[in-house]
Amino acid sequence: MENKLTLFKVIAGGPLKVTGPFRIKGRDGKIIEKEEPVLLCRCGHSSNKPFCDGSHKRNAFSE
Amino acid sequence: MSDPRNRQYTNGDITVFWIPSKCIHATTCFRDLIEVFNPGRRPWVNMEGAPTRRITEVVNKCPTQALIWKNNQDLTEEEQKAQRHVSSGEETPRSLSKPEDPTSIRIMRDGPIVVEGKFTIIGSDDQELRPTTMTSFCRCGSSLNMPYCDGTHRKINFTDQSNGNGE
Known part of the structure; x- marks a missing residue:
């Protein structure tokens, strides 16, 4: 179980869910401390970017 | 130039x-x-x-x-x-960043999520997507090649100013 893969799950109409080992750097290049799982905004509307805040529901995000 | x-x-x-x-x-x-x-x-x-x-x-x-x-x-x-010059010391899309262990996730300013490392992607239909060691996911909501970035964020002038601790 040592070499656990990082998993990116594309949630239909919603965010990108990340589990497993990872390191996130924000738009300013600084590391963001965050424990898994992380939900990354895909719809472009979150008020807490890069993370999901549920805005995709209000904006009826689909792909 | x-x-x-x-x-x-x-x-x-x-x-x-x-x-x-x-x-x-x-x-x-x-x-x-x-x-x-x-x-x-x-x-x-x-x-x-x-x-x-x-x-x-x-x-x-x-x-x-x-x-x-x-x-x-x-x-x-x-x-x-x-043409005659040899391509030595060139940069590549990969060497522009530093691949690291664990998987590196980078939030590009007003752009996509760039991922490098060992990872698996499961699509919205629960099928595993094509394996790769580097890719970029759309963050603007408007890519025509979801879940990947296709550069559309530029056309729509996507900004990600409204940040929490991603700033």
């Missing part, structure tokens, strides 16, 4: 130009044609990897024109001269 990091590659028929400063890691080139565009290799562009028509098709999809192509008969004198 020309950046010393720029490179050009030819198959005798066309020349592909690589302009690292314009690359936004849309990763369309190597998702579509790894036989030619392989950031894990040096030189990272292998013009023998596919027929000319395939190469031009994929280069035309580059959203930022970090990759462009020209027919060899249309090259300027300067460009013809540059």
Whole structure:
């Protein structure tokens, strides 16, 4: 179980869910401390970017 | 005018130009044609990897024109001269960042989520997507190639100013 893969799950109409080992750097290049799982905004509307805040529901995000 | 990091590659028929400063890691080139565009290799562009028509098709999809192509008969004198230079010390889309263990996730300013490392992607239909070691996910909500970035964020002037601790 040592070499656990990082998993990116594309949630239909919603965010990108990340589990497993990872390191996130924000738009300013600084590391963001965050424990898994992380939900990354895909719809472009979150008020807490890069993370999901549920805005995709209000904006009826689909792909 | 020309950046010393720029490179050009030819198959005798066309020349592909690589302009690292314009690359936004849309990763369309190597998702579509790894036989030619392989950031894990040096030189990272292998013009023998596919027929000319395939190469031009994929280069035309580059959203930022970090990759462009020209027919060899249309090259300027300067460009013809540059053909003879060996591509040493070149940058690649991969070397623009530092691949790290664990998987690196980078939030590009007003752009995509760039991912590098060992990872699996499960699509919205629960099917595993094509394996890769580097890709970029759309963050603007408007890509026509979901879940991946296709450069649309530029067309719609996507901004990500409204940040929590991502700032």
